[in-house]
Amino acid sequence: MLIVQKYGGTSVGTLERISEVAKRVERAKKSGHSLVIVVSAMSGETNKLIEFAKYFTNTPPRREMDLLLSSGERVTSSLLSIALSAKGIDSVALTGRQAGIYTDNIHTGARIDKIDSAQITQYIKQGKVVVIAGFQGITNNGEVSTLGRGGSDLSAVAIAGSIKADLCEIYTDVDGVYTTDPRIERNAKKINKISYDEMLELASLGAKVLQSRSVELAKKLNVALVTRSSFNENEGTLITKEESIMEKALVSGIALDKNQARVTLRGVKDEPGIAAKIFNKLAKENINVDMIIQNIGLDGVTNLGFTVPKDEIEEAKRVMSKLNASELLEFDPKVVKVSVVGLGMKSHSGVASKAFDTLAKENINIQMISTSEIKVSMVIDKKYGELAVRALHEAYHLDK
Ligand code: ADP
Numbered sequence: 001m002l003i004v005q006k007y008g009g010t011s012v013g014t015l016e017r018i019s020e021v022a023k024r025v026e027r028a029k030k031s032g033h034s035l036v037i038v039v040s041a042m043s044g045e046t047n048k049l050i051e052f053a054k055y056f057t058n059t060p061p062r063r064e065m066d067l068l069l070s071s072g073e074r075v076t077s078s079l080l081s082i083a084l085s086a087k088g089i090d091s092v093a094l095t096g097r098q099a100g101i102y103t104d105n106i107h108t109g110a111r112i113d114k115i116d117s118a119q120i121t122q123y124i125k126q127g128k129v130v131v132i133a134g135f136q137g138i139t140n141n142g143e144v145s146t147l148g149r150g151g152s153d154l155s156a157v158a159i160a161g162s163i164k165a166d167l168c169e170i171y172t173d174v175d176g177v178y179t180t181d182p183r184i185e186r187n188a189k190k191i192n193k194i195s196y197d198e199m200l201e202l203a204s205l206g207a208k209v210l211q212s213r214s215v216e217l218a219k220k221l222n223v224a225l226v227t228r229s230s231f232n233e234n235e236g237t238l239i240t241k242e243e244s245i246m247e248k249a250l251v252s253g254i255a256l257d258k259n260q261a262r263v264t265l266r267g268v269k270d271e272p273g274i275a276a277k278i279f280n281k282l283a284k285e286n287i288n289v290d291m292i293i294q295n296i297g298l299d300g301v302t303n304l305g306f307t308v309p310k311d312e313i314e315e316a317k318r319v320m321s322k323l324n325a326s327e328l329l330e331f332d333p334k335v336v337k338v339s340v341v342g343l344g345m346k347s348h349s350g351v352a353s354k355a356f357d358t359l360a361k362e363n364i365n366i367q368m369i370s371t372s373e374i375k376v377s378m379v380i381d382k383k384y385g386e387l388a389v390r391a392l393h394e395a396y397h398l399d400k
Pocket residue numbers: 007008009010011040043150171172173174176177178179180181182183202206207208209210253
């Protein structure tokens with residue numbers, strides 16, 4: 001088989017861990033598979049580099065950030081290739097550029113435009129294990145770009161799609177996808193199979209076990225995707241088509257997104273074009289707006305609320321202040337978003353009201369609500385985030 005294996009930060013977090021990964025790769029190679037390995041930076045490394053930059057300014061130029069952040073994955077890819085060659089395994093390490101990963105020019109949040117996999121394929125034909133630095137690519141102007149936090153998952157899926165791999169395995173520090181973050185709820189259960197759509201919701205709503213864009217792409221390219229642990233041999237979770245899941249759970253999981261901040265504008269003029277003006281401006285600066293809420297106006301003015309990723313709040317403040325608005329602006333970084341996700345919601349009512357009931361019983365105030373066919377999301381005070389996850393997990397009997 002042709003297999004893409006991706007190893008996350010904790011899986012390559014120390015030299016001993018890289019050595020363990022080399023052993024796993026050796027086993028797969030010896031059983032006759034062709035292998036492309038995608039690696040993340042050592043755990044904590046990307047955060048450390050971001051902190052380094054923040055020593056100088058809260059809004060470092062995004063181009064320079066890309067050059068800085070891409071270095072973490074270069075370290076692990078070259079070290080893993082060195083570890084493999086020390087074992088007598090023929091291997092080659094490639095940067096994003098060398099692997100032919102072309103992106104748009106949105107620095108720190110680039111999208112992959114195309115992959116020119118000729119080089120990768122050539123090395124595979126020569127029997128080499130190809131080790132690729134995840135999370136990075138190259139723009140048309142030859143600039144280094146990165147794919148957003150957790151982006152090595154996306155690198156792996158995109159490469160798997162482009163070389164038509166039989167399987168894409170995402171190795172991490174938990175056994176697979178759970179009903180909620182097992183670090184928050186000890187009774188969380190591992191899910192054996194989950195649909196692309198449910199996984200996509202869970203991932204976009206904070207379950208960082210897979211990066212959301214990687215799931216989106218896996219669905220689009222029909223990549224067979226498995227998440228599993230690099231610390232044991234347990235079977236992982238298969239992310240697959242809805243049709244191949246016999247028993248559709250009413251609720252599959254609960255997600256918590258801590259990277260949220262609420263922006264409120266009070267006294268906005270209730271007239272055509274106001275929302276367009278604000279959100280166009282934010283979109284132009286690549287700030288991801290979510291959960292927009294506007295009230296029915298009174299006396300010609302209204303309130304407008306929305307959330308942005310917390311790590312984009314400084315940029316959001318900068319953009320909003322340039323709007324010369326007379327409105328009252330409020331930024332609240334002390335919020336989280338908790339969500340309930342499940343395919344069964346399509347055909348059953350009462351899921352949302354149960355979520356509201358559950359939070360009410362815990363005396364947790366809901367600040368914002370948004371729903372889709374298969375999810376209910378609520379913005380609440382940060383200090384109740386984990387409590388809400390545990391209460392909802394129990395309310396839908398996910399521990400059973
Ligand atoms: P990696 O460094 O391997 O990419 P991440 O830290 O990005 O790993 O993702 C794995 C982590 O995701 C787990 O350690 C776990 O705490 C967290 N997580 C959040 N939600 C879930 C979930 N529903 N199932 C499994 N893990 C989850």
